[in-house]
Amino acid sequence: MARHVLPTVDSTNSHAMRLAPSLTGPAWFLGLQQTAGRGRRARAWVSPLGNFYATLLLHPVEPPEQVALRSFAAALALRDAFVALTGLPEVFKLKWPNDVLLNGGKVAGILLESTQAAQGMHLAVGIGVNLIAAPDASVVEAGAVAPVSLLGETGIRVTPEAFLDALAIAFARWEAIFVTEGFAPLRAEWLAHAARLGEVIRARTGDQTREGVFETVDSAGNLRLRMAQGTVAIPAAEVFF
Incomplete structure (x- = not known):
C-alpha cells in the first residue's frame, strides 16, 4: 500500500481528497504537522509537532451505509496499534461513535469524509492521535471526555512513523475481515472493548x-x-x- 509522509500539510483528509482522482489504489498520508486540522462537525483539531495525523484514502464499492461502518474498523485498528506498542490492553476502550479512550480520556479520534466522483466513491479515513501532547481540558466542551496523551498517561514515547507502521498493519487486517465477512465480526470485537456499555x-x-x-x-x-x-x-x- 502506498505511503506518503508530508512535513507539513493543511489537513491530511483535504490533501488525500485532492489527490483522490489520480489514485488507483489505497494510500496512507501522514502529516508530521497540520495547519488546518479538523475533527467532527468541522471543529479545529490542535496539531502540534509530534502527534499523529494521518488519512487512509480508499475507493470503496459498497453502498454508503456500509462504507460508513469502516469507522469501526478504524477504531479497532487504533486499539490494536496502541496495544501492540504499549502492551497495555486493559487501558484502551472504544467510545461510540469515533473515539479511543486511554484511562478514560480521549487519546484518538476518527473522521470519515467521502465524495462521489464519476469513477466511484473516494473515502478519507482521517485519524488523529495525541501521542505526546493533548489539548488543555479548558478548550473542550463542558461534559466532554477530557483529552489525554499517550506519553502523559503511560510514559511511552512513540513517533508518528512508528505508530503508522502498527496502525497500517492493524487496519489492513480489519479491512480484510470487513470485506470478506461483513460487519458482524467487527461489531462483536468493538462491543468487547466498548466504554460504558450497560451504563x-x-x-x-x-x-x-x-x-x-x-x-x-x-x-x-x-x-x-x-x-x-x-x-x-x-x-x-x-x-x-
Missing part, C-alpha cells in the same frame, strides 16, 4: 439530548439507547458520560 449515558443530536442505558451497537452501527419509553436507535450523536 447510563447521554446522546445529543442537534438540540435534543436523550439519556438512557447504552444497550448495544446494532447491525447497522447505530447506538441503541434504552430509555423509559423504550429503546431507540441513534445513527449519529455526541455521547457524554
Whole structure:
C-alpha cells in the first residue's frame, strides 16, 4: 500500500481528497504537522509537532451505509496499534461513535469524509492521535471526555512513523475481515472493548439530548439507547458520560 509522509500539510483528509482522482489504489498520508486540522462537525483539531495525523484514502464499492461502518474498523485498528506498542490492553476502550479512550480520556479520534466522483466513491479515513501532547481540558466542551496523551498517561514515547507502521498493519487486517465477512465480526470485537456499555449515558443530536442505558451497537452501527419509553436507535450523536 502506498505511503506518503508530508512535513507539513493543511489537513491530511483535504490533501488525500485532492489527490483522490489520480489514485488507483489505497494510500496512507501522514502529516508530521497540520495547519488546518479538523475533527467532527468541522471543529479545529490542535496539531502540534509530534502527534499523529494521518488519512487512509480508499475507493470503496459498497453502498454508503456500509462504507460508513469502516469507522469501526478504524477504531479497532487504533486499539490494536496502541496495544501492540504499549502492551497495555486493559487501558484502551472504544467510545461510540469515533473515539479511543486511554484511562478514560480521549487519546484518538476518527473522521470519515467521502465524495462521489464519476469513477466511484473516494473515502478519507482521517485519524488523529495525541501521542505526546493533548489539548488543555479548558478548550473542550463542558461534559466532554477530557483529552489525554499517550506519553502523559503511560510514559511511552512513540513517533508518528512508528505508530503508522502498527496502525497500517492493524487496519489492513480489519479491512480484510470487513470485506470478506461483513460487519458482524467487527461489531462483536468493538462491543468487547466498548466504554460504558450497560451504563447510563447521554446522546445529543442537534438540540435534543436523550439519556438512557447504552444497550448495544446494532447491525447497522447505530447506538441503541434504552430509555423509559423504550429503546431507540441513534445513527449519529455526541455521547457524554
